[in-house]
Amino acid sequence: RESFLPGAILTRVASSHIRIGTFQFFSAQQDIASVQALADYVIERHYPEAGESSEPYSALLTCVVEAQARLIAQWMAVGFIHGVMNTDNMLVCGETVDYGPCAFMDKYNPQKVFSSIDSHGRYAYASQPDIGHWNLSWLAQALLPLMDDVEAEAINKAQAALGAYAKVFGETYQGLMAAKLGxxxxxxxxxxxxxxxxxxxxxxxxxxxxxxxxxxxxxxxxxxxxxxxxxxxxxxxxxxxxxxxxxxxxxxxxxxxxxxxxxxxxxxxxxxxxxxxxxxxxxxxxxxxxxxxxxxxxxxxxxxxxxxxxxxxxxxxxxxxxxxxxxxxx
Known part of the structure; x- marks a missing residue:
């Protein structure tokens, strides 16, 4: 820094701070045991209904996909721009985190960007739904070894879970926008x-x-x-x-x-x-x-x-x- 700047402590509160990036961290090291331990914890803490499924890890992915789809639909409905939607800033519990560069739009502009580091508009307002889907594909990749011993079958299950994203997002967003018009x-x-x-x-x-x-x-x-x-x-x-x-x-x-x-x-x-x-x-x-x-x-x-x-x-x-x-x- 060129000079002393005032500082503060920000305490972030969420039901947990486990991110898609947390799964990627262990997956990148091919530490499947830790991926499974993390997945089991997330199921117990956030999605116990997935634990009742005969295929709990496929069910977990579906739960996270649907939660993220609903969350981003809510962002879009109120004109919220997250700003830094990398996988390390997306919570698997379906809550919003990383508050610094975020902003609410003033004038409506689908391509609006606020974050100073988003020079190419990757996380522009209108791009948020697609980026959400992209992030979830990385969670799916991390969970593949848990979903089926046969890779082709695991991929099919992951694609099926990811396929729910567009439907859930569309229905949620359209419902919210309909209500905004009465x-x-x-x-x-x-x-x-x-x-x-x-x-x-x-x-x-x-x-x-x-x-x-x-x-x-x-x-x-x-x-x-x-x-x-x-x-x-x-x-x-x-x-x-x-x-x-x-x-x-x-x-x-x-x-x-x-x-x-x-x-x-x-x-x-x-x-x-x-x-x-x-x-x-x-x-x-x-x-x-x-x-x-x-x-x-x-x-x-x-x-x-x-x-x-x-x-x-x-x-x-x-x-x-x-x-x-x-x-x-x-």
Whole structure:
């Protein structure tokens, strides 16, 4: 370092910190006994249902594949970008780890990258589902010796487990996106509707979080405090899409109150925006003032509950506030 920098201790909490890379470590040394011991521990700790299977290691792989698919679908639904999705940063329990370079999108851009070390965009927002599948293929490779004594049979079993990824991811993501638009379930029509919305958002450079929240706010009662009424309005280019959305809600017999309740519970008003985090860190490190930090933590603990007194924490960054890169030390 060119100078002394303030430091801090970050304690990460998860149900375990066993990663895909942990399996790779032993596999690379051809230490199959340790791979098996680790797999047995993961089954006991996280996936006891796999232990009841006649083929526990194939079942374990399936469990991890499905957990990762659901996790990454949730990332995509809220505009989260992990930033460093190498296998050593993917927990087999299906929880998110490695928080430094991660970020939530402001303006919607499928190719958005934040991590300063991701110069080629390998871990861009839209690439995350594919990278998740790639990582799981390495877990499958590590587990092959446990899945069957015949290599060809082990490969077939691994491919079958990996084949569930696309289905689970697709169903989870489509269900989440349907709910973000007020629908009870996904359908061909709903999927087309949210695909068209994302295209509009990209064209108009709309804030990801505020756009979805504003859609729900259009259905709010006059008595409710809404984010859209104060800091964000949808561009005129959305008018035709809005009509299609309202027509489909009516076609599926979903009333305004029901749609609004669904959307409010799926579309956060508050996310950990980069500029807010930067401001909290700056005040804590340079002034030893943790007021903003504690306020931000309190607001983020209730992301779906909007109040005008917390309006500043919902706002998108101005041009000079925008954070374009994140770092492992963030």
């Amino acid at each position: 629908f009870a379930t996904a359908s061909v029509e709903v999927n087309q509707l949210f695909s068209e919305l994302l295209e509009l958002m990209a064209e108009q450079a709309c804030d990801y979080t505020l756009t979805f929240r504003a859609l729900g706010d259009r259905l709010a009662s006059d008595q409710e405090a809404t984010l859209a009424a104060t800091i964000f309005t949808l561009p005129p280019a959305f008018e035709a899409w809005l009509k299609s959305w309202q027509q489909l809600l009516a076609q599926e017999n979903i009333d305004t109150a029901t749609a609004h309740a669904t959307m409010v519970g799926k579309n956060p008003a508050f996310i950990p925006r980069n500029h807010q985090i930067e401001a909290a860190i700056e005040e804590a490190t340079s002034k030893q003032d943790f007021t903003r930090f504690h306020r931000l933590v309190d607001v983020l603990a209730k992301p779906f509950t909007y109040s005008e007194e917390n309006q500043a924490f919902a706002m998108a960054p101005t041009a000079d506030e925008e954070v374009v890169a994140t770092f492992c030390g963030t």
